[in-house]
Amino acid sequence: MSVRILANIPSPAQGVWHLGPLPLRGYALSILAGIVLAIIWSRRRYAARGGDPELILDVAIAAIPFGIIGGRLYHVLTDHEKYFGPGRNPWQALNITAGGLGIWGAVALGTLAGWVVVRRRKVPAAPVLDAVAPTIIAAQAIGRLGNWFNQELHGAETTLPWGLEIYERVDALGRLAPVTGHSTGQVLAVVHPTFLYELIWNLLVAAVLVWADRRFRLGGGRVFALYVAGYTLGRFWIELMRTDPATEVLGGLRINTVTSTVVFAAALLALYLLRGRRRESAAFVRGRSHDAGADRPLQPAPPPEQAMPEVGDRAGERPGAAGGDRAEAPEAPA
Incomplete structure (x- = not known):
């Protein structure tokens, strides 16, 4: 007799714990853990690029609340039938504790808020974006554990x-x-634990970003563009596996499938337009120089026949040869 042993993944027995009157939600704790990791790691990466790590804290203070607002706005706009219409309670659109944050809106509005802070500090934004790119997708991976606690966003x-x-x-x-x-x-x-598929994919993309950044010394926003392309590529096929209710467009396509496709194409275009950008100099990262240094591709050396003659050369003569005089070769020793 054969015995088949299944190693199924259990869901948590509950997603909310109460510390007295205070509810501790697994969803919120997962997001918070991802944010803490992203801030700590971003500070190290930005400092390694020559930037002031304290700037990352200023960016986070602005980007986190606006990211939450943007994520909720995207969710409410794309799933508006859950909150508006007959028998619905519009006030529930403000209840983020019940879940419902769209990563698209979170990254878009959070990035915009961070950009405003960076501009006010008068430092270039591209090095900041490149520093935080792998940390953001790593935070997204940890945040996906919140779907596990909530038993949501799974497949067939x-x-x-x-x-x-x-x-x-x-x-x-x-x-x-x-x-x-x-x-x-x-x-x-x-x-299908699609939350786990996306978690693993996000960690793989984070590893690729770190490797590519070190190997090719990327700059000019190329790491961030690569992050967007990598994330949307994975989100596209994972979205096709999900069976939870979602807004459909274009004859039955899930809205996030369409969004992934559009954003992926935009990321590829950005990578093409930013091709050749290299790691910026520390002075440029801190806003102390208008020359990005290594952010532009290196120019090839001119061929020998186009090289300029040294000062004093004339028609191929060596320096020190005046008029028609030519330096004589030393006599060979007897």
Whole structure:
């Protein structure tokens, strides 16, 4: 008799814990852990480029709240039917504790807020973007654990050994509460853990960004453009696996699939336009020089026949030969 052992991934028994009257949400803690990692790592990367690491804190103070606002705006705009219309409560659009943050809006508005801070400090933005690029996608990877706590954004049912178990959760009154409730122990389904697929993909992209940055000494915003291209490439195929309800456009395509395609194309265009940009000098990073130094591609040396003659040369004569006199070669020793 053969025994088949499945190593399914269990979901947490609950996604919210209470410390007295204070609710501790796994979703929020995951995002917070990602933010802390991104700030610490970004400070080190920006300092290694010659920048002032304290600038990263100033950028974070502006980018984080605006990123949350942008993420919520994107979610509400693309899933507006959840909050507006007959039987809906529009005030729930402000309830971010229930989940619902779109990474597209978060990165867009957070980057814009950070750019304003950088401009006010009168330092170039490209080195900042290149420094934070791998840290952002690493933070996104950690943030995806929040979907695990909430039992959300998963794929179709599967028999693969790494399938994710979705539990029935109920509140204190026995009512179904998939996010805030406690597990009854009953498994409702075993599904593709698309949150895990994206988590692994994001970590791989972060590793590629670090390698490419060191290997090719990228600059001028190329690391950030590569981050956007890498993330959207993975998000495209992962989005095709998800089965949760989503706004559909263009005859049945999920809105995030279309967004991934458009943003990926824009990132490729940016990489093409920024081709050849190299790592900036430390003086340029700190805003003390208008010459980016190594941010421009190196110019090839002119061929020998085009090289300018040295001062004193005339028609191929060596320096020191005047008029028609030519320096005589020394006699060979007897």
